[in-house]
Amino acid sequence: xxxxxxxxxxxxxxxxxxxxxxxxxxxxxxxxxxxxxxxxxxxxxxxxxxxxxxxxxxxxxxxxxxxxxxxxxxxxxxxxxxxxxxxxxxxxxxxxxxxxxxxxxxxxxxxxxxxxxxxxxxxxxxxxxxxxxxxxxxxxxxxxxxxxxxxxxxxxxxxxxxxxxxxxxxxxxxxxxxxxxxxxxxxxxxxx
Amino acid sequence: xxxxxxxxxxxxxxxxxxxxxxxxxxxxxxxxxxxxxxxxxxxxxxxxxxxxxxxxxxxxxxxxxxxxxxxxxxxxxxxxxxxxxxxxxxxxxxxxxxxxxxxxxxxxxxxxxxxxxxxxxxxxxxxxxxxx
Numbered sequence: 317x318x319x320x321x322x323x324x325x326x327x328x329x330x331x332x333x334x335x336x337x338x339x340x341x342x343x344x345x346x347x348x349x350x351x352x353x354x355x356x357x358x359x360x361x362x363x364x365x366x367x368x369x370x371x372x373x374x375x376x377x378x379x380x381x382x383x384x385x386x387x388x389x390x391x392x393x394x395x396x397x398x399x400x401x402x403x404x405x406x407x408x409x410x411x412x413x414x415x416x417x418x419x420x421x422x423x424x425x426x427x428x429x430x431x432x433x434x435x436x437x438x439x440x441x442x443x444x445x446x447x448x449x450x451x452x453x454x455x456x457x458x459x460x461x462x463x464x465x466x467x468x469x470x471x472x473x474x475x476x477x478x479x480x481x482x483x484x485x486x487x488x489x490x491x492x493x494x495x496x497x498x499x500x501x502x503x504x505x506x507x508x
Numbered sequence: 509x510x511x512x513x514x515x516x517x518x519x520x521x522x523x524x525x526x527x528x529x530x531x532x533x534x535x536x537x538x539x540x541x542x543x544x545x546x547x548x549x550x551x552x553x554x555x556x557x558x559x560x561x562x563x564x565x566x567x568x569x570x571x572x573x574x575x576x577x578x579x580x581x582x583x584x585x586x587x588x589x590x591x592x593x594x595x596x597x598x599x600x601x602x603x604x605x606x607x608x609x610x611x612x613x614x615x616x617x618x619x620x621x622x623x624x625x626x627x628x629x630x631x632x633x634x635x636x637x638x639x640x
Binding site (some may be wrong): 327504 | 592
């Protein structure tokens, strides 16, 4: 199967909106407002933190909030001093900074970043563990969530997919991103 | 509603390297559209993170007009291709700011007008050169 036709290609997976549980978008934004737009989205690897943060950005923009997004990951775990200097110099009191991957920053870098972003309207981060900022949402995964995502990607084929979603969910310990990557490989190898 | 129409005398969505690609974009103008661009770019699709390179772009100063013509000269590479892990796709995109609402149309670019299939060698001749 060609990469562009694979239902588990990154482009298709990125189009899936985050499914909030126990709260809706309006209430989540109200919760953020009550915390002066400072908080953390917490969750394990592959639990949807980035997806949720991106969804939040899309909700904040139409409300006339200015959003500045930054991303760190294991391949790029820090920002260059030159980049940060320029970023902070352009930051103003109307900006809400969205930092994806805050856990990549060491203690000093994190404290420095938090201090420099004080002048902004808000700071929302994603991180693996609680403690960096007050938690606004905890991303959790379960079989039902994975099944919902599979149905969105491949429709009724999700019912009979092999290996089963439960099998892969358990294998990857709830990391839905890795489950979807394994399904990508299966489709690439066995489907035409 | 957004629409992009690409003109091609061959009536196909395939182009050769360094050919000119032109057409018309039309949309329903809305107040929140402050600025717009028509972009020529390629992107990858597959297992890894998407790569994108914008080759050329045209700014639309008055999105309220609801229509704009575009014309870009295609570069000589990269060619459109597909394998199991990655596909490279060419596209024309209309994007509005600040909300980044967008619409794109994909097309193929290669010396023989066909996407190079990395599964097979059908795109190569007996001298291992790209078939014309």
